[in-house]
Amino acid sequence: MADFFSALSQHAFLQTTVATALLASIGCGVMGTYVVVKRIAFLAGGIAHSVLGGMGAAVYFGFDPLHGALPAAVAAALLIGWVRLHWRAQEDTLISALWAIGMAIGVLFIAKAPGYQADLMSYLFGNILLVPRESLWFMVALDVLLLTIVTAYHRQFLAVVFDEEFARLRGIPVGFFYLLLLVLVAVTVVLLIQVVGLILVLALLTLPAAVAGHYVHSLGLMMLIATLLGAVLSITGLVLSYGPDLPAGPTIILLAGAAYVVSATVTQVFDRRRARLAAAWSRSQGEIRE
Amino acid sequence: MNPVIDIRSLSFSYGTVPTLSGIDLQVAPGEFLGIVGPNAGGKSTLLKLILGLLQPQSGDLRVLERSPRAASRLLGYVPQCPSFGRDFPITVAQVVQLGRLGQGGNRWQALWPGRASGADQEVVRRALAEVEAGDIAKRQIGSLSGGQLQRVLLARALVGQPRILILDEPTANIDQRLEGEIFDLLKLLNARMTILVVSHDISFISRYVSRVACVNRTLVCHRTDAIDGAVIQELYGENVRMIAQAH
Structure with missing residues (x-):
């Protein structure tokens, strides 16, 4: 662990890495909370995976894959949102189809990309150590956009x-705000892809918010705690993976998964115990009355 | 005075089976109308048409002299089974606050960014006090009993300052003593707004409402004092257990 911190002070790329993790956790906390309470993890998964189509196309035409990811994510969000709003009968089938078709397009583009063969694994599972410094400003811009819209329209989103x-x-254009919400989820997916890759995005989007939901009971607090938790989990994952040279993304996800399992078990045991105590108490009250 | 709800030869079907056909109904301002009928007879569908959540296939439907969708912000709606999950992290006061969106019938108010104003919070506080739920304002929605939840949903409908209050089986999930309390409250509210209430319990609501509409694909209206065994038999089409009632 000491290795990591001494390296952090020496290497600029590690500082960029830590900044990436912190910027991503803002999106993860804020939008992850909406994904968890609205129960749209499956839709978010569809958006995340079909992004590979856009990244593959960007690689094929010689652009930065991240710049292909953003329009692809937004397009996938609008398409999936439209299916959910207007085609409910076959919602799950259609979203699964979009999920797979997006990935298939991406794999074909990457296979036929001229010249340098892009590393498919780093898109799928992320490579936070390779995030270039210029991407940080892009991520800052996405976070600012996200926070501005959510702050302005938190009442409408809540409704x-x-x-x-x-x-x-109440006259709220539900379709518009629903699609806007999914577009912001798409923006978050692009933020998180840099940290853990598009296959693992779903875990970082849902697990910190779900853990926060075990302990607090308001959206604002859930967002705050999920953001902090996302930051702690991703930095800890980085530190743990650095020494033994493990891939950072999967390490972070395993940590998040462990945190969720422990938290869910603890709250379950605690709730059961409380219910037992409450039952015993009301029984004893009954006996006193008799 | 013009009717606040004016329905003429309205028909609606889900798919090919007609749910409602040839419905005529005029509701006068200040009326307390009970809507009864067998399960799947079309009661909730009629409410959804009035609220603008469904579009009729034929016929004419005006609410407050405009289309139902344009009028929906002037209505207060208390659903039978709320569509939200009971484990949603939200307090009673926050739920009621959502009823302030689009209040006063203002289309743009629903799009206004930012937080709820102090005036909004005051209206919420007063509405919760009116439904006798002031003491549970900070509770989580999931921790409420059925009766408390109904009061909160009623407060949420009231903070939008509705001209018509529409309730779908407001007492389906609560015990009889509370049922009386809720209807006593509605009776008070009726002094300042028109009320439509769907119920399965014709003998109970006839103590409160001024007129009963019986919906079973078609609609027949009765004045409360004209309801007897024959009417109920005709409505439900079979023998129903009659409970002695005094008007």
Whole structure:
């Protein structure tokens, strides 16, 4: 661990890496909370995976894959959102299809990309150590965009996420805000792809927010705790993976998974115990009365 | 005075099976209308048409002299089974606050960015006090009993300052003592707004409402004092257990 911190002070790339992890955790905490409470992890998974189509096309035409990822993610979000709003009967089939088709397009583009063969593994599983310094400004811009929109429209988002039918009756354009929410999820996916790659994005999007949801009961607090937790998990994952030279993305995900399992078990045991105590207490009250 | 709800020869079907056909109904301002009928008779569908959540296939439907969708912000709706999950992390006050969006019928108010104003919070506080739920404002929605949840949903409908209050089986999941309390409250609210309430319990609501509409694909209206065994038999099409009632 000491290795990591001495290396951190010496190597600029490691500082960039830590900054990447911190910037990504903001999106992960804020949008992850919406994904968890609205139960749209499957939709988010569809968006994340079909992004490979855009990244592959960017590689093929010689652009930065990250710049292909953003429009692809937004397009996937709009398409998947449209399916969910207007085609509910076959929602799961259609979203699975988009999920797979996006990936297939990406793999074909990458296979036929001229010249330098891009490393498919680093898109799928991320390579946070290779994030260039210029990408940080791109990530800052995405975070600012995200926070501005969520701050301005948190009431409308809450209304749509909590009770769509009632929101519609209050005159809120539910379709618009639902699609906007998915587009912001797409932006977050692009942020997180740099850290853990597009296959593992889903875990970082949902697990910190789900753990936060075990302990706090308001969206704002959930977002704050999930952001902090996402930062702690990704930095810890980096530190742990650095010494033995493990890939950082999967290490971070395993940590997040472990945190979730421990937290879920603890809260379950605690809740059961509390229910037992409450039952015993009401029984004893009954006996006293008799 | 013009009716606040004006329905003329309205028909609606899900797919090919007609759910409602040839419905005529005029609701006068200040009326307390009970809507009864057998399960799957079309009661909730009629409410959804009035709220603009469904579009009729034929016929004419005006609410407050405009289209149902344009009028929806002027209505207060209390659903039978809320569409949200009980484990959603939200407090009672936050739920009621959502009813302030689009209040006053203002289309752009629903798009206004930023937080709820102090005035909004005051309206929420007063509405919770009115439904006698002021003490649970900070509780999580998932920790409420059925009766408390109904009061909160009623408060959420009231903070939008509705001209018509529409309730779908507001007492389906609560015990009889609370049922009386909720209807006593509705009776008070009726002094300042028109109320439509769907119920399965015709004998109970006839103590409160001024008129009963019986929906079973078609609609027949009865004044409360004209309801007897024959009417109920005609409506439900079979023998129902009659409970002695005094008007």
